Structures are given as C-alpha cells and as structure tokens.
Amino acid sequence: MPVARPRQPVLSRQRIVEVATAILDKEGLDALSTRRLAQELGVRAPSLYNHFATKDAILDAVADAIIAQVDLRMFGKGEWAVALTEWARTYRRALAAHPNAVPFLAHGPALRPAALALADAVYGALVEAGWPPSYATRIGAAMRYFVAGSSLGSFALGFPDDPSVYAQRYPNLRDAHRLRGRHRQVDDGAFELGLATLVRGFETLYAQVVDAR
Amino acid sequence: MPVARPRQPVLSRQRIVEVATAILDKEGLDALSTRRLAQELGVRAPSLYNHFATKDAILDAVADAIIAQVDLRMFGKGEWAVALTEWARTYRRALAAHPNAVPFLAHGPALRPAALALADAVYGALVEAGWPPSYATRIGAAMRYFVAGSSLGSFALGFPDDPSVYAQRYPNLRDAHRLRGRHRQVDDGAFELGLATLVRGFETLYAQVVDAR
DNA sequence: GTCTATATGATGATAGAC
DNA sequence: GTCTATCATCATATAGAC
DSSP states (O other), rough: OOOOSSOOSOOOOOHHHHHHHHHHHHHOGOOOOHHHHHHHHHHHHGGGTTOOSSSSHHHHHHHHHHHHHSTTTTTTSOOOOHHHHHHHHHHHHHTTGGGGGHHHHHOOOOOOOHHHHHHHHHHHHHHTTOOHHHHHHHHHHHHHHHHHHHHHSSGGGSSSSOGGOOOOOOOOGTGGGGGGHHHHHHHHHHHHHHHHHHHHHHHHHEEEETTTT | OOOOOOSSSSOOHHHHOOOOOOOOHHHHHOOOHHHHHHHHHTGGGGGGTOSSHHHHHHHHHHHHHTTTTTTTTTTTSSSSHHHHHHHHHHHHHHHTTSSGGGGHHHOTTTTOOHHHHHHHHHHHHHHHTOHEEEEHHHHHHHHHHHHHHHSSSSSSSSSSOOGGTTTTGGGGGTTTGGTGGHHHHHHHHHHHHHHHHHHHHHHHHHIIIITTT
C-alpha cells in the first residue's frame, strides 16, 4: 500500500514550535513528547526529525520564540528608568503567558538569538545612560530575578482556599483562603509594588553614583 | 530460596527524602525516578511504596524539608526591615542550594507544613509591625518573587564564555564572556543590590503609610 | 517491611520504504 | 519529507511470597 505523501509539506519549524508551545502551556513539560507533538500536528513522531535534530532543539526554539515576543523598542529613547519599567512589564507579560517555560528560560540566553538580543538591549541602554558596567550588570540581573520569579506561578493561587487549613495552626493566615478569589489583583499588585520600588531605588542610586560623578 | 529480609528496616521517610534530594540536586527532576531512588538506597523500587503512597508524595516531602531549613527566628524581635533582610538571605540560601526544586517550591505552600509556617511568620511579622494587610501581602509576594527568581539559576552562568558569540551581532555584550569567571560575585552582588533596594524602598513607604497614619 | 514478578504503557530515536 | 516498524529503555504501580 503506497504511503500517502502530501505535495505540500505539512510541517514547518514554525508550526512545530507553535504547537509545542501550546502543549507546554496547557499540560506542562512532561506532556511534551515527540509522539504527542506529532499527533497534534497530524503526523507521526519520526517526521519531526526532518526539521529538528533532537527534542532539545525543539525546546530551544520554543524558548527563543517566547523571548522574541518581548518588545525592546523602548530602549534608546527617553529616560532609562521609564524604559526599564516598560520593559519589565512586557517581559513579565511574555513569560507569565508561558509559566512552564520560565525555569528553562531563566537559565540564561545561551546561544538563542532573541535572548541575546534582549540582554544586549537592556545592558546597552543602562551603560548608554551612564551607569558603570558593574552596576548595569547587577541591575539587569536583579530585574531578571524579579520578573522571572513573578512569572513562575501565582503567589495567591499557592494558598489553599479551605479555611480549616489555617485555623489553629497558622493564625496569621486566617484570611489566606480568600487570596484565590482575587489572585489577579494580588499578583499584579505585588509585581507593580516591587517594580516601582526597584526602579525608584535605582533612580536614587543613579543620583549618587552617576550624577555626582 | 528465602528472601533476605533485614532485621532492622533499611528505609525510613527521612532517608528516602535525603537521597531523593541529593539526586534532584545532582541530576535534576528527570533523573529522580523510583527505580533510581531505590537503587541509591540499596533496595528495589516497590519498597518505597511502604513509606509513601505515590512518587508525588515523596516530592512534597522533599519540598517541605527544603523549606524547613529556612530560619524564621528573626521575626518577632527587632526591626521588621532588618528581619526581612535576614530572612531573605536565609530563604535564598535554602532555595539556591536546590535550584531544581525552585519551580516546584514557587507554586506556593499548598498543604506543606513548613511552607505554611514560613508564610505565617513573614505575614505575621509585617502586620505586627503595623503594615496594613494588603501591603503585608504584596510585600511578602514581591520578596518571594525576587528570592525565587534569584534561586532558579545563575544569571552569570547563562552567558556562553566564547567571545565570538557576541562579536559583531551583540556589541554591548562584548565582555559578557567574562561573566562566567566571576559568576558568584555577579549573582551575589545582584541579589544584595536588589534586596537592599527593595527593603530600603519599603522603609520609605512605611514612613508614608504607617508612621503618617 | 522488603522482596520477586509482573501489568501496562510511555519515551527518544533510527532504518529504510516510498 | 512522511511513512511503517522497531529498538532499547524507561516509567509508576500492584499482587502476593516470606
């Protein structure tokens, strides 16, 4: 029996990356197997190897496609502190849309082009603004720590909504069962509070380190 | 042939948790299978099920054992800002010793006793110091974001040490290949800078929100 | 409380047909 | 460039002997 072979390729690197991202988002890294991915693409697993050498190469492409969503156009115009704030928000938006990928993404840019371009833009903007290199590095790292941590998963949703969990044993948390109901407010509020605090602190430091030079 | 059965139990929940943590740290979550765990314990995989109902229960116990390492005794004595700073350092020390567990830990306390005790202590200390509940929640969440993000993995080690990666294409990163050599300084420096900035900012906010009340 | 044996099914990757 | 077929390996979990 002849094997049906489509005249037009049904696979492409882009389509594979899109579907892989969707599986990763919906069901986590464990669900992302080559068979499962192929099934959702309407092909069999071995076909994937015509487009990527290994499964890890697929994951790398997923990671870089996520980072490529981060807008970097705010750098190079206007105040560095304003740009840093806007960038942190886009960065968080991109990561928080794919929380299962955050542990992987947080391991750094490696050889991924979009991740390297991101680091280049942030660091470049800080140095251009007058920050000494050692400060620019540490500010960039601290911002990434905060954004990655806030994208790993909801703080508020980590608390059980059963009040009896807290009664007696954890008296200060007696209202924690209500966190789930307003998790968005809590998580967004914590992010914005931390972001504003960090950027305002860096502005104060800037006055001492750069302006006073 | 009779089955050799030791007079003293060779397994215990504590020993299982210790060895599971060691495997998780050395080789990651993927390497932590029941067979592998049993092998390192000198038994066969099914024996583990006499001590834990499922593999997930083992993971939960590992997670709580890590959080149990976080010292909480600084709360309730002295200034809240000093306690918060010391706590963040212990917290990071505990998490950074087990980076492969951070994504799991960051999902919140769930029903794990040590994690609930930690949340109870931090939140309680802030409220006791006079912070309104909504601020205490957001400060606690922001701190966890920062600590978790800084424990996921090294910032500095994420950059390849091959200078040719950056040449031409990422001019601002032309010195990034040197980050690996001093990754400890960079990561610790970024953490301490971010921590000091956050706590100092919260102190300023405290003067506005609580003292001015 | 640990053992042997086994059920049951998934995994990443390759060879070679078409 | 996708297919079938298959390899070698791994997984979590249960039943019942001792």
